[in-house]
Amino acid sequence: MQPLTFVKLSDSSACLTFILCSLVLFGDHGGALVTLPQNVIVPAVIAFGDSVVDQGVNNNLKTLVKANFFPYGMDFVPQKSTGRFSNNRTPADMIAEELGIKDLLPAYPDVSHDDKELVTGVSFASGGSGYDPETPKIVDVLSMNDQLTNFKEYIEKLKAIVGEERTKFILANSLIMVVAGSDDLTNTYFAVGIRKLHYDIHSYTNLIVSSASNFTQDIYNLGARRIAVFGAPPLGCLPSQRTLRGGEFRACAKEHNEAAQLYNKKLQQGIEHLNRYHAGSKIVYIDIYKPLLDIIQNPPQYGLEVVDKGCCGTGNIEVAVLCNQYLTTCDDPSKHLFWDSFHLTDKGYSMLINQVVGKYVHEFF
Numbered sequence: 001m002q003p004l005t006f007v008k009l010s011d012s013s014a015c016l017t018f019i020l021c022s023l024v025l026f027g028d029h030g031g032a033l034v035t036l037p038q039n040v041i042v043p044a045v046i047a048f049g050d051s052v053v054d055q056g057v058n059n060n061l062k063t064l065v066k067a068n069f070f071p072y073g074m075d076f077v078p079q080k081s082t083g084r085f086s087n088n089r090t091p092a093d094m095i096a097e098e099l100g101i102k103d104l105l106p107a108y109p110d111v112s113h114d115d116k117e118l119v120t121g122v123s124f125a126s127g128g129s130g131y132d133p134e135t136p137k138i139v140d141v142l143s144m145n146d147q148l149t150n151f152k153e154y155i156e157k158l159k160a161i162v163g164e165e166r167t168k169f170i171l172a173n174s175l176i177m178v179v180a181g182s183d184d185l186t187n188t189y190f191a192v193g194i195r196k197l198h199y200d201i202h203s204y205t206n207l208i209v210s211s212a213s214n215f216t217q218d219i220y221n222l223g224a225r226r227i228a229v230f231g232a233p234p235l236g237c238l239p240s241q242r243t244l245r246g247g248e249f250r251a252c253a254k255e256h257n258e259a260a261q262l263y264n265k266k267l268q269q270g271i272e273h274l275n276r277y278h279a280g281s282k283i284v285y286i287d288i289y290k291p292l293l294d295i296i297q298n299p300p301q302y303g304l305e306v307v308d309k310g311c312c313g314t315g316n317i318e319v320a321v322l323c324n325q326y327l328t329t330c331d332d333p334s335k336h337l338f339w340d341s342f343h344l345t346d347k348g349y350s351m352l353i354n355q356v357v358g359k360y361v362h363e364f365f
C-alpha cells in the first residue's frame with residue numbers, strides 16, 4: 001500500500017496519549033502533513049455515485065457492471081475481489097483512511113446490520129450510475145434516486161443506533177463524497193447516444209449539472225453539510241476512449257476532453273452557487289481534471305511507466321466483465337496509472353487523492 005498524506009487528528013479522543021499521537025504524526029506516512037483545526041471532528045465518510053466509489057454495491061445486482069472476480073482486488077490484503085473497480089482500494093477508502101476514520105469504506109448493503117460500521121460511514125455508490133436518470137437504466141444499476149432512498153433508510157438506522165441528535169451531528173460533520181458524471185458523458189451521451197436526438201453537448205451538460213445540483217440539494221436537505229462534489233476526469237484520456245476515439249495512435253480523444261471541461265466549468269459554477277446560498281454548509285467542487293492530466297502528461301515525475309493502457313488484459317478496452325480471470329495482467333500495477341480501461345490502479349488513485357486532499361482539506365474544516 002502506498003503511504004498517503006496523513007491528516008492530523010485534533011480530536012482529543014482520537015489522540016489518547018502523547019505517545020499514540022506521536023506515532024501517528026511521525027510514523028512512516030511519507031507525504032506531507034495536513035493539520036485539521038483544533039476541535040474538528042469528522043465522524044464518518046459517506047459516498048454516492050459511480051464505480052469510482054462503488055465498494056461492492058453492484059455485487060448484489062443483476063448487471064454486467066461488476067468487479068467481484070479476479071483480477072479485480074488482486075492486491076487487496078488479503079487478496080479478495082470485493083467489487084471495488086481497482087486492483088485494491090478506491091478513493092473512498094483512501095479518504096476515510098486519511099481522515100483517520102477507518103481503512104476501508106464498506107458498501108451499505110454489506111454492513112446494513114453492523115452498527116459500528118454504519119456510524120463511521122458507508123458507500124451507496126453503484127458502478128455505471130450517473131446524474132442522468134437514463135444512465136443507470138442502460139446497465140441496470142442503482143440511480144442517484146435509488147441511492148437517496150437507501151440513504152434515507154440509513155438515516156433511520158442511525159437514529160435507532162445513536163439517537164436523533166447524534167444522527168444530526170454525524171450527517172452535518174461527516175465528509176460526503178459525490179462522484180458521478182463520467183458515465184453520463186462517456187456512455188449515455190457519446191457511446192450509446194440515446195440523448196443525442198434531443199440534446200447537444202451544451203444542453204446535455206446543462207441537464208446533468210442541473211441533476212447534480214438537485215442531488216446535492218437533496219442530501220443537504222437531509223442534513224449533509226460537508227459535501228465534496230467531484231468533477232469529471234479528462235475522459236478522452238481514459239484508455240477505453242483512446243481506443244474508441246483516439247485514432248491510430250490512441251491519442252486522448254479531444255471531443256471527450258472538451259466535453260469534460262465544459263461540464264466541469266458548469267458544475268463548478270453550480271456548486272459554488274449552492275454553497276453561497278446554503279448557510280452553514282461547505283459544498284465544494286473538487287477538480288480532478290488538472291491533477292490527472294498532469295500525471296498523464298508527466299508520468300516519470302510520478303514514478304509511472306504506462307499511462308495510456310490499463311493493467312488488465314491488453315489494457316485497451318477491458319473493463320468490468322471484459323476484465324476477468326482468463327486474461328493476463330501487467331507485471332507491476334504500481335507502474336500503471338490505469339488498472340482497467342476506465343479505472344485507476346491503487347497507486348493512481350493514491351497519487352490523485354493525495355493531491356486532492358492537500359488542496360481542498362482546508363475548505364471543509
Ligand SMILES: *[C@@H]1O[C@H](CO)[C@@H](O)[C@H](O)[C@H]1NC(C)=O
Pocket residue numbers: 207208210211214
Ligand atoms: C432540478 O430541480 C428543479 C426544481 O425542482 C426541476 O425543475 C428540474 O427539472 C430538476 N432538474 C433535473 C435535471 O431533474
